[in-house]
Amino acid sequence: QVQLVESGGDSVQAGGSLRLSCAASGFTYSSNYMGWFRQPPGKEREGVAGIYPNGRLTYYADSVKGRFTISRDNAKNALYLQMNNLKPEDTAIYYCSPLRNGAFAPLFPNDWGQGTQVTVSS
Numbered sequence: 001q002v003q004l005v006e007s008g009g010d011s012v013q014a015g016g017s018l019r020l021s022c023a024a025s026g027f028t029y030s031s032n033y034m035g036w037f038r039q040p041p042g043k044e045r046e047g048v049a050g051i052y053p054n055g056r057l058t059y060y061a062d063s064v065k066g067r068f069t070i071s072r073d074n075a076k077n078a079l080y081l082q083m084n085n086l087k088p089e090d091t092a093i094y095y096c097s098p099l100r101n102g103a104f105a106p107l108f109p110n111d112w113g114q115g116t117q118v119t120v121s122s
Contacts, residue, residue: 002026002111004096009116016086020116022079022096030074032107033099035059036081038092039115045095047104049081059104063089086120093117 008020020036035050049070050059058070069082079096093115098107106112 002098002108004111004113006094006096006113006116009094009118011119011121012086014087014120014122016120017082017084018086018118020081020083020094020118022081022113024077024079024096024098027098027107029077029098033101034070034072034079035097035099035104035106036070036079037095037097037106038090038118039095040089040092043092048094050099050104051079083118086118088120088122090118091120 003025005023006020008018010018012018031053033050033052036048037045038048039045048061048064049068051070051072055072060068067085071080095112095115100107
């Protein structure tokens with residue numbers, strides 16, 4: 001049974017920072033690409049950042065590049081997203097997920113966690 005538990009979301013003012021965490025279980029975490037997605041109010045879920053199984057390479061959406069940093073700790077089955085210089089348009093529910101090889105898409109599209117809410121005020 002795949003389990004994904006996101007935490008660390010909060011309400012902050014523009015320019016602030018947050019660090020999101022994801023605890024994962026039910027699959028071979030160290031063998032999978034991992035990623036963060038977000039769903040703004042009234043919009044579709046979109047990819048934010050991805051990381052290789054060994055953590056050596058990362059990917060970021062243009063909208064967050066230079067502000068967000070993805071990392072992982074394979075010994076703890078944990079994924080992180082450091083978010084700096086937050087903007088109101090970053091307001092969304094943030095989700096973590098293992099990724100399919102060769103595509104920024106969820107490996108288990110029916111097994112999303114509850115997500116964690118990030119709200120950025122101007």
